[in-house]
Amino acid sequence: MAEDRITDIGPPHYEQFLPPVIKANYGKWKYHEIPQPGVLKHVGESGDELYTVRCGAGRLLTTDYVREVCDIADKFCDGHVRWTSRNNIEFLTPKKENVEPLIAAIKAQGWPVGGTGHSVTSIVHTQGWIHCHTPAIDASGVVKAVMDDLFEYFGEHKLPAQVRISLACCLNMCGAVHCSDIAILGIHRTPPKIFHDKLRHVCEIPTTIASCPTGAIRPHPDKNIKSVVVNAERCMYCGNCYTMCPAMPLFDPEKGGVALLIGGKVSNAKHPPMFSRLGVPYLPNNPPRWPETCQAIRKILLAYANGANKWERVGEWITRIGWSRFFDICEIPFTFQHIDDYKWAYDTYNTSMHFKF
Amino acid sequence: MAEDRITDIGPPHYEQFLPPVIKANYGKWKYHEIPQPGVLKHVGESGDELYTVRCGAGRLLTTDYVREVCDIADKFCDGHVRWTSRNNIEFLTPKKENVEPLIAAIKAQGWPVGGTGHSVTSIVHTQGWIHCHTPAIDASGVVKAVMDDLFEYFGEHKLPAQVRISLACCLNMCGAVHCSDIAILGIHRTPPKIFHDKLRHVCEIPTTIASCPTGAIRPHPDKNIKSVVVNAERCMYCGNCYTMCPAMPLFDPEKGGVALLIGGKVSNAKHPPMFSRLGVPYLPNNPPRWPETCQAIRKILLAYANGANKWERVGEWITRIGWSRFFDICEIPFTFQHIDDYKWAYDTYNTSMHFKF
Amino acid sequence: MSDTPMLDQLETGPWPSFVKDLKRTAAKKPQVKDLLGQLERSYEEKITHWKHGGIVGVLGYGSGIIGRYSDLPDDFPGLEHFHTMRINQPSGWFYTTAALRMLCDIWDQYGSGVMNMHGSTGDIIFLGTTTDNLEPCFQALAQKGFDIGGSGSAMRSPSCCCGPSRCEWSCYDTMEACYDITQEFQFELHRPGFPYKFKFKFSGCPNDCVAAVARADCSVIGVWKDDIRIDAAAVKAYAGGELKPKGGGAHVDKLDIQKDVVDLCPTQCMSWDGNALKINNRECNHCMHCINLMPQALRPGTEKGATILLGSHAPILEGAQMSWVIVPFMEMEKPFDGLKELGANIMEWWTENGKNRERVGELILRLGMREFCLAVGLDPVPQSIKTPRCNPFFFWHPEDFEAEAEGKTYIKL
Amino acid sequence: MSDTPMLDQLETGPWPSFVKDLKRTAAKKPQVKDLLGQLERSYEEKITHWKHGGIVGVLGYGSGIIGRYSDLPDDFPGLEHFHTMRINQPSGWFYTTAALRMLCDIWDQYGSGVMNMHGSTGDIIFLGTTTDNLEPCFQALAQKGFDIGGSGSAMRSPSCCCGPSRCEWSCYDTMEACYDITQEFQFELHRPGFPYKFKFKFSGCPNDCVAAVARADCSVIGVWKDDIRIDAAAVKAYAGGELKPKGGGAHVDKLDIQKDVVDLCPTQCMSWDGNALKINNRECNHCMHCINLMPQALRPGTEKGATILLGSHAPILEGAQMSWVIVPFMEMEKPFDGLKELGANIMEWWTENGKNRERVGELILRLGMREFCLAVGLDPVPQSIKTPRCNPFFFWHPEDFEAEAEGKTYIKL
Numbered sequence A, B: 001m002a003e004d005r006i007t008d009i010g011p012p013h014y015e016q017f018l019p020p021v022i023k024a025n026y027g028k029w030k031y032h033e034i035p036q037p038g039v040l041k042h043v044g045e046s047g048d049e050l051y052t053v054r055c056g057a058g059r060l061l062t063t064d065y066v067r068e069v070c071d072i073a074d075k076f077c078d079g080h081v082r083w084t085s086r087n088n089i090e091f092l093t094p095k096k097e098n099v100e101p102l103i104a105a106i107k108a109q110g111w112p113v114g115g116t117g118h119s120v121t122s123i124v125h126t127q128g129w130i131h132c133h134t135p136a137i138d139a140s141g142v143v144k145a146v147m148d149d150l151f152e153y154f155g156e157h158k159l160p161a162q163v164r165i166s167l168a169c170c171l172n173m174c175g176a177v178h179c180s181d182i183a184i185l186g187i188h189r190t191p192p193k194i195f196h197d198k199l200r201h202v203c204e205i206p207t208t209i210a211s212c213p214t215g216a217i218r219p220h221p222d223k224n225i226k227s228v229v230v231n232a233e234r235c236m237y238c239g240n241c242y243t244m245c246p247a248m249p250l251f252d253p254e255k256g257g258v259a260l261l262i263g264g265k266v267s268n269a270k271h272p273p274m275f276s277r278l279g280v281p282y283l284p285n286n287p288p289r290w291p292e293t294c295q296a297i298r299k300i301l302l303a304y305a306n307g308a309n310k311w312e313r314v315g316e317w318i319t320r321i322g323w324s325r326f327f328d329i330c331e332i333p334f335t336f337q338h339i340d341d342y343k344w345a346y347d348t349y350n351t352s353m354h355f356k357f
Numbered sequence C, D: 001m002s003d004t005p006m007l008d009q010l011e012t013g014p015w016p017s018f019v020k021d022l023k024r025t026a027a028k029k030p031q032v033k034d035l036l037g038q039l040e041r042s043y044e045e046k047i048t049h050w051k052h053g054g055i056v057g058v059l060g061y062g063s064g065i066i067g068r069y070s071d072l073p074d075d076f077p078g079l080e081h082f083h084t085m086r087i088n089q090p091s092g093w094f095y096t097t098a099a100l101r102m103l104c105d106i107w108d109q110y111g112s113g114v115m116n117m118h119g120s121t122g123d124i125i126f127l128g129t130t131t132d133n134l135e136p137c138f139q140a141l142a143q144k145g146f147d148i149g150g151s152g153s154a155m156r157s158p159s160c161c162c163g164p165s166r167c168e169w170s171c172y173d174t175m176e177a178c179y180d181i182t183q184e185f186q187f188e189l190h191r192p193g194f195p196y197k198f199k200f201k202f203s204g205c206p207n208d209c210v211a212a213v214a215r216a217d218c219s220v221i222g223v224w225k226d227d228i229r230i231d232a233a234a235v236k237a238y239a240g241g242e243l244k245p246k247g248g249g250a251h252v253d254k255l256d257i258q259k260d261v262v263d264l265c266p267t268q269c270m271s272w273d274g275n276a277l278k279i280n281n282r283e284c285n286h287c288m289h290c291i292n293l294m295p296q297a298l299r300p301g302t303e304k305g306a307t308i309l310l311g312s313h314a315p316i317l318e319g320a321q322m323s324w325v326i327v328p329f330m331e332m333e334k335p336f337d338g339l340k341e342l343g344a345n346i347m348e349w350w351t352e353n354g355k356n357r358e359r360v361g362e363l364i365l366r367l368g369m370r371e372f373c374l375a376v377g378l379d380p381v382p383q384s385i386k387t388p389r390c391n392p393f394f395f396w397h398p399e400d401f402e403a404e405a406e407g408k409t410y411i412k413l
């Protein structure tokens, strides 16, 4: 049996999955248009055309859902479909005449079409309560609530530029939210509770101590206890210790919640990539629809839509007007949390007279 | 006698030294003009005028020299004179008719008039070999050599903006050269030599060890020696240990020399204050005229004069064209020394595609 | 009354509902019913009910499976084991429906039927199976040509933008590079031997549609060296409004070439006299802005390749980093030998020197770019920095003095 | 042949020669001849011949004197003791010739006659006297109203730009503030009791003519809160070329108001229609650029005061820092109570918490702005940062939870 085992074959070669029009025009596309939100038209040097219809999807889905996707792709796209880097589904066809019926079929399914150009596209996100052990918040549920709220922006190009929202349910930031226009971040706000009995059995004390980036963990002063203690004042609730040692959970149903980080970007267009920065330090953790989070995001998005110049990403807008004006406009009180005090804090301090009253 | 001693009186009140026209218009100046290089005309709301003639001076001077200054001030300025924050002498008079004779008298003395507006004004500097124990280079001598070389820029407004040159003779940077358009910095390039016999007697070992910012100093492995050793690979020749412990000099006549840091500024005009950054990592230490240093500065200054837009300070010019273009233009080979590897290095790395080939 | 009153509220609203979807599957799969039940519990109590993962896997591999156990196994027995399988996606996330249906069949057979399309790293994520099912599921997939992705202190499944398959701007073959590099490092992907995780991401141009600069230890981003290709007639068509900015993707219908394009060029290297657009390509930063706005008029040049950037990761432990330039331009022709060699050198140096849970970017910060460059065989290049250091604390090595003795100077005089 | 062939080469050239000057004095003062001799030796050998300073001083003071000894006392006996005396300069470095001659007389009597006008911190520097002469020289000066400046781990002699005495832009009385603060902290200036040095510098406006932001632990920089005053007729005179940019200080003779002023305004808050200049003052950054270019047309507003910035110093140990904003606007009327109180609080907190040789800016970085602000009684203000943090590692204190319980929210919804 072991000899029949197949290992280390890697992923299948993509070529077998490409539609013929792509194979024919591979590397020889000439330009694209976006004839309507959610629809891309790519034209090859050959003159060939490829139509893509982008469809918003929950990233958490079932085989049933995927089979429905297949049904549509079979009907209109000769069985070809892809997903995007932001978890949207793209139906691909060289046939212009298929586009409208394809869109109709997608909509009939109750799925949205959009996510192109100056829209809010799908929210990159993580597991949350559906499958991870460190989240402060859920992921799919928050995303559903926010996308319901911002739905009009998915299907239309009415923003000054593209807006990319991401979510990560804990500081590990699996959603790589650190460079998003708007980042939804689940945060814990209390130090770990230590279960000394459990700790002794399941955790290595030196590794646990070493895991803490702020050096908040020390051996328990009572040597007999063979455990650790946490200096609450130095703890910033990162959960690193919990990753190393399951006897140190840091969940607190009332204190955990959401922080919004704002103004990041990834592309190099105009302005180099930028980190997202702390906008709203805390919003309550209110399932199932996280109303405060939805409202705060909408408020910030509207302020941006209203204030930004053409082509300005959220972070470019804020850079132009300055953070203090941003806080004003969004009615965000400035707090000590906003002021960096981690390792490279100095570079965020204002060493100039360039500020506004 | 002890009761007659006067202490803690602080400096004299400045008011007694102000010319009458200043007392009359104190806080009520309206505008100024710079009728010619080295001459300022300040006009009060009252209509009163004050003429200032700025005269370049060695900062290192003698009582004889100061008395000569007094002679001129007595003759043309009713005995009033001041120094500037960059060690120039300013002769002050309300009498317009005095300006030309005053300038003539200054020139007769062999002193230059200038340093205003878009000029190269005097070089802020430090002690060097004349009076300090850690310099890698001399101060006054280098300054004299450079100012002789750039003399034409002192007396004319022909640069795109003001250019501020500073010099510090060691990494302590008493000249506060860290925010200058062009900074001349004396650098050591070899780790301290340790005189164990002396060290034992004159230095405290723990303080010496603690003084090293890179942790390069350790107790001597041989406990009997009661001294320290330096890990040469971690030493960056800052001289902190020598400040604490005279038994650890780090002078090397052949290896020490000059580094040029470029593009700093202090004022908030247009661009916020900027740090000077490593331009030329090393130039040889060649008394009495440091020809390589003079030539390198001239080359950079000319490249700037040639390439900058109107009103652009050196650092603003480089920010616009990018450092790699600056290195190109000035024919400065890029080295590992240019790449930051100290504490906040990360923020200097290029995390974007914004660069030029 | 419903078992999941809170979740039920997420069935409404215009965005696709994962609750609706899961409920449908829950009717067939008891573990999915349990999943909804436990999720509802989390919604009520505002905490997770997943325990810290244990070490589970398939034969011979040390990665690709995330062990997951419920802390309420009595209430939700279907979740007692509920492991994740990461399945390495094909380049660009292209599928035929045949392949997708095959994946669905296998996952229905061996797992919960719940999945992510896709995980943040790029894998197909199969969410929820038991320890026993891992190996058979893996082999069923392998028979059909799919393999498991990375996890733990290993290479992770690389990913790429669609690149040449569907985009006119791609400066190299992202799809093939992603495939080829994934194949090259199969061992490292399946057998964790690194200090921590290592990710590759491939974007075809500086728009960086897989966010490589933010979330790949090694970010490979396409770029051109020569001149932007200009179709002068099309430029006029944009100026005249016949062509729409961003091909129609924007909120405005007509371009003002001076204000929208030229004035916003970050290097100010463009000019427009109302008639002809000129670019001083030597000063261009390849930011893509002008091309993005006028896709029918401007295209990247023809001397193409990629920039290699290193070091990005999320904030653990030193704070998030973006990758920075280490090689401004690398040819990217198959079989990508340059990248493979550099990648292998980097991994070797990092494995030798990295501390546990230290990403390669953090290691470079700790040991310095000089040590890194010398170890992997790179020269110092000004493109790797935004600015030179502002502190005077720089090191000199014996090699530097030797070079000086041989005539090296630091400025040409 | 000359004893100082290398130095002699510095007697030529158009810039004033310190060698010429010293030689003249050397004729009268043997120690100055020795000084030239030793300097020549340094020029030959390329190393300093000064020994590490010892601790010398005047009665009751711990600062203001830098001990200095030659390491070649046999060759240059005049340099065996050659200490520095730092004499606290008057605000703005204004003198009458009477005062200067008096200083020269005293220094000729007790010292070498060699001096710096001025030291980098601002003091009058008397270079070179013996231990015995320190006290009599000090008392001779004190009789005439001059006192010794700072050194060591003490407050250092504050300095200021000429401000209201000779500049139309000064937003507060720098000269008086400098004098008053110096008087207030006489004890701290003369008796080192701090972890390290502490410097005050006072600039009247954001042009910062004493480089306060770069080299003062506490940088006090003038600013206005209301609108820039515009003389519309004068603006037109600049536009027409009758008035010269920078009052004649520039390399160009005529201003292009759009390009030179409006386009370069960092906040883009100005506009010019060829006729009238408008400023949206709410968005102005007080950078001074427009005012600098048109000193006869524009002036700072009338609601004036100062910004307090904290923390700058040279690179030892963490790398150079510039000061950052801690109080965006402070009234600066005599007797400057606000600044005195804040200064005292800062020094107290720093003295209690600072490590040996840790500047206050480094201490804040180590302990955090929150701890600092709470200790000295400041609120968090957005003006103190360029950007908020990008890492998610922020702390919560019990007070935060209490405030939340009382209804505090972090965005108004």
Ligand code: SRM
Residues within 6 Å of the ligand: A032, A034, A040, A083, A084, A085, A086, A087, A088, A115, A116, A117, A118, A121, A122, A124, A161, A162, A164, A179, A180, A181, A264, A265, A266, A267, A268, A269, A313, C092, C160, C161, C162, C163, C166, C167, C168, C169, C207, C208, C209, C210, C211, C246, C249, C292, C293
């Ligand atoms: C399909 C996809 C790549 C893939 O292989 O999956 C893709 C496809 C295209 N991108 Fe993208 N981008 C895709 C993710 C991204 C990302 C990554 C992300 O968001 O995580 C970025 C970086 C985002 C950032 O900067 O934060 C990205 C930044 C861009 C930009 C830069 C826009 C800017 O102003 O910063 C362009 C150019 C533009 O739109 O003007 C662009 C342009 C394009 C073009 C026009 C390229 C082309 O010629 O075909 C494609 C259609 C754009 C559209 O939707 O309007 N694409 N694009 C991804 C679709 C995501 C989705 O489902 O919504």
Ligand code: SRM
Residues within 6 Å of the ligand: B032, B034, B040, B083, B084, B085, B086, B087, B088, B115, B116, B117, B118, B121, B122, B124, B161, B162, B164, B179, B180, B181, B264, B265, B266, B267, B268, B269, B313, D092, D160, D161, D162, D163, D166, D167, D168, D169, D207, D208, D209, D210, D211, D246, D249, D292, D293
């Ligand atoms: C006399 C002095 C102040 C003092 O109390 O001693 C002074 C006096 C004036 N400065 Fe200054 N500045 C003086 C040192 C500085 C410094 C400090 C330094 O260089 O170390 C700076 C900051 C330098 C920097 O940014 O690196 C400084 C940055 C300015 C600026 C900003 C220029 C810019 O574009 O960045 C102005 C405005 C201008 O010139 O357009 C200015 C303007 C002025 C004005 C016009 C102010 C006025 O209305 O009277 C004065 C005449 C300027 C001239 O010389 O053209 N002053 N000025 C200092 C003369 C130094 C010298 O002898 O050369």
Ligand code: SRM
Residues within 6 Å of the ligand: A125, A126, A127, A131, A132, A133, A172, A173, A174, A175, A176, A243, C053, C066, C068, C084, C086, C116, C118, C119, C120, C121, C122, C123, C124, C125, C149, C157, C197, C199, C214, C215, C216, C312, C313, C314, C315, C316, C317, C359
């Ligand atoms: C599944 C996934 C989230 C998702 O829902 O998509 C995920 C899930 C986990 N991540 Fe992640 N990470 C996932 C993509 C990422 C990404 C995004 C990316 O790869 O582009 C990042 C940010 C980029 C990066 O690599 O830094 C990311 C940064 C982290 C970190 C912080 C690493 C750092 O250097 O800061 C941790 C913490 C750790 O490694 O201990 C972590 C740890 C984890 C663990 C293993 C939690 C743990 O400590 O055991 C999570 C397992 C959840 C589960 O039950 O499956 N995950 N993680 C993503 C992998 C799916 C896939 O293979 O496609």
Ligand code: SRM
Residues within 6 Å of the ligand: B125, B126, B127, B131, B132, B133, B172, B173, B174, B175, B176, B243, D053, D066, D068, D084, D086, D116, D118, D119, D120, D121, D122, D123, D124, D125, D149, D157, D197, D199, D214, D215, D216, D312, D313, D314, D315, D316, D317, D359
């Ligand atoms: C005399 C003077 C240089 C000059 O020629 O003008 C000077 C001379 C010395 N400085 Fe300084 N510093 C002088 C202004 C400065 C300045 C500029 C300023 O104050 O505006 C700075 C940069 C600003 C700052 O405070 O950081 C400066 C930053 C240093 C440092 C590094 C401090 C740091 O935090 O990085 C040291 C090292 C130390 O303290 O051990 C230092 C140490 C020294 C010592 C005491 C050397 C030592 O370690 O014993 C020098 C004594 C030389 C002597 O024989 O007199 N000196 N020193 C300046 C004082 C004259 C005066 O009172 O007017």
Ligand code: SF4
Residues within 6 Å of the ligand: A126, A127, A128, A132, A133, A134, A135, A136, A168, A169, A170, A171, A172, A173, A174, A175
């Ligand atoms: S962000 Fe945190 S909680 Fe969410 S999936 Fe990643 S590790 Fe788990």
Ligand code: SF4
Residues within 6 Å of the ligand: A191, A192, A211, A212, A213, A214, A215, A216, A217, A230, A234, A235, A236, A237, A238, A239, A240, A241, A242, A250
């Ligand atoms: S949560 Fe983070 S900071 Fe707090 S003790 Fe654990 S590892 Fe340390």
Ligand code: SF4
Residues within 6 Å of the ligand: B126, B127, B128, B132, B133, B134, B135, B136, B168, B169, B170, B171, B172, B173, B174, B175
């Ligand atoms: S810079 Fe260094 S050598 Fe020069 S005066 Fe200051 S401490 Fe002395």
Ligand code: SF4
Residues within 6 Å of the ligand: B191, B192, B211, B212, B213, B214, B215, B216, B217, B230, B234, B235, B236, B237, B238, B239, B240, B241, B242, B250
């Ligand atoms: S010179 Fe500086 S780095 Fe070198 S051993 Fe001395 S203190 Fe340490």
Ligand code: SF4
Residues within 6 Å of the ligand: C161, C162, C163, C164, C167, C168, C169, C170, C171, C203, C204, C205, C206, C207, C208, C209, C210
């Ligand atoms: S990164 Fe560039 S090449 Fe790749 S899809 Fe995006 S725009 Fe096209």
Ligand code: SF4
Residues within 6 Å of the ligand: A270, C264, C265, C266, C267, C268, C269, C270, C279, C283, C284, C285, C286, C287, C288, C289, C290, C291
């Ligand atoms: S790609 Fe960017 S930098 Fe280059 S010309 Fe276009 S806008 Fe300018």
Ligand code: SF4
Residues within 6 Å of the ligand: D161, D162, D163, D164, D167, D168, D169, D170, D171, D203, D204, D205, D206, D207, D208, D209, D210
């Ligand atoms: S800082 Fe401002 S107020 Fe002071 S002299 Fe300079 S320009 Fe005038």
Ligand code: SF4
Residues within 6 Å of the ligand: B270, D264, D265, D266, D267, D268, D269, D270, D279, D283, D284, D285, D286, D287, D288, D289, D290, D291
């Ligand atoms: S002071 Fe500066 S920011 Fe304010 S209006 Fe003038 S140029 Fe603009």
